[in-house]
Amino acid sequence: MTPVHTLPYDLSSLTWNDDHTNNDQDKYCYCGKGYSEHKTMMQCSTCLQFFHSACVSSVKRPLLYGDIFYEFQCSVCTQAEEKYTREVMKWKQAVQLILYHLTKQRRLSKGKQPEHFYFRFTEEICKLVEENWDVLLWDREMNKTWKNTVASSLSTQPDLFLSGVTKWDSAGKGLWALRSEEPLSKLSSARQAPKTETTKRLKKRKPAKDELQSKKRTRSSRYDHSPVTSPEHNQETTNNDDSGSIMKDTLPTMDKENTNAALDDGALGTTTKSDDSTSDKMKTADEAIVTTKRTIVSSDDLENVADSTTDFKVDDSTVNLMKTDSQPKTLKVRSQCLCM
Structure with missing residues (x-):
């Protein structure tokens, strides 16, 4: 069949509906005849005109009703042979x-x-x-x-x-x-139907006996904060505790004796003070002695207690206990003594 390159009507003069599925003049195809429900038709992708499938030379078998899964160009648009290809269908x-x-x-x-x-x-x-x-x-x-x-x-x-x-x-x-x-x-x-999401419930795997025992050990160690020590370390700790207790018992006695000696030497000095001021010094010195009982003295400083100068640092006052071999011992006490 010789390709048709012209139509027997003016395509541009046709009046189409909004969907461009039919025209008022009822002119279609190469033949110029009207639309028929009993005949399948196919649409050109270029000019959008409809053609009877029986009039299209490239279609060997009439299309099924509703078939739109193809690409077609009429010979009027191509000015050559028709172009007809099928699409891949699901x-x-x-x-x-x-x-x-x-x-x-x-x-x-x-x-x-x-x-x-x-x-x-x-x-x-x-x-x-x-x-x-x-x-x-x-x-x-x-x-x-x-x-x-x-x-x-x-x-x-x-x-x-x-x-x-x-x-x-x-x-x-x-x-x-x-x-x-x-x-x-x-x-x-x-368009596919909406898929409903399904959640799979996974069965819990039973732990083995070894895993249960390891979990128990982990839980017990989480709440046990006691350090692991060796027997030798325990023995050294016991000796250090004994020396510290001896230190705490003897240190206040030494400080009290040195303080009393310092008060006696101060009373015999060139400067004479009243009895009231002396009693105040004694009272403050007693408080300083009591405060020293609260301090923790390590065993390493035990040898330096008798020969070195011990300073008690406070905010606005200082208690200095000085011990020398040649000069008499003196005690300087300021008010508001707070030992740190």
């Missing part, structure tokens, strides 16, 4: 197209028009799939399990297909219908 798209074609045929026929038309799985659905395999499923081979794939597509897409079991129980087994008879679109047919 299984659910092919099954949906088959059911739409069967439903459309029933609607165009005379007779009772129920809400949904149900079709038999093997005798009608699978038979039409097999007849149009090279057009719809041209990209894959027909294997032995393809009917199982069709059945899976029907049963796993409840938003697209209705099972006869829901209407007639066991008597409707093997019967299927379209949920909606709206014209197919590439977006709607490719």
Whole structure:
């Protein structure tokens, strides 16, 4: 057939509806004839005009009702041969197209028009799939399990297909219908049903006996803060404690004797003081002696106590206990003595 390069009407003069699916002049195709529900039509992707599939030379078999899974350019737009290629279809798209074609045929026929038309799985659905395999499923081979794939597509897409079991129980087994008879679109047919997230509950693994024992040891060690020491370290600690106790017992006695001696020497000095001031010094010295009992003296400083000068540092006052061999011992006491 010689390609048609001109149309018998002016395409630009046609008045189309908003969806560009029909025109008021009812002029279509190369032939210029009108639209017919009993004839399938295909649309050019360039000029958007519709053509009867029987008039398109590149189409060897008339299209099914609702078939939109192709790319087509008419010869008027190409000014050469027509361009016609099939798109790769998913299984659910092919099954949906088959059911739409069967439903459309029933609607165009005379007779009772129920809400949904149900079709038999093997005798009608699978038979039409097999007849149009090279057009719809041209990209894959027909294997032995393809009917199982069709059945899976029907049963796993409840938003697209209705099972006869829901209407007639066991008597409707093997019967299927379209949920909606709206014209197919590439977006709607490719849309998948929403998947519900399922959370798997994992069983807890029972711990082994070794793990339980290690956990018990970890828990016990967490609350046991006593240091681990050797017997030799314990013996040294005992000796240090004994020396420290001796130190604490003897140190206050030494400080008291040195303080009393310092008070006696101070009383015999060149400067004479009243009895009241002397009694105040004695009282303050006693407080200083009591405070020294609260201090902790290590065993390392035991040898330096008698010969060195001991200073008690306070905020605004200082108690100095000085011991020398040649000069008399003196005690200088200031008020508000606080030993640190």
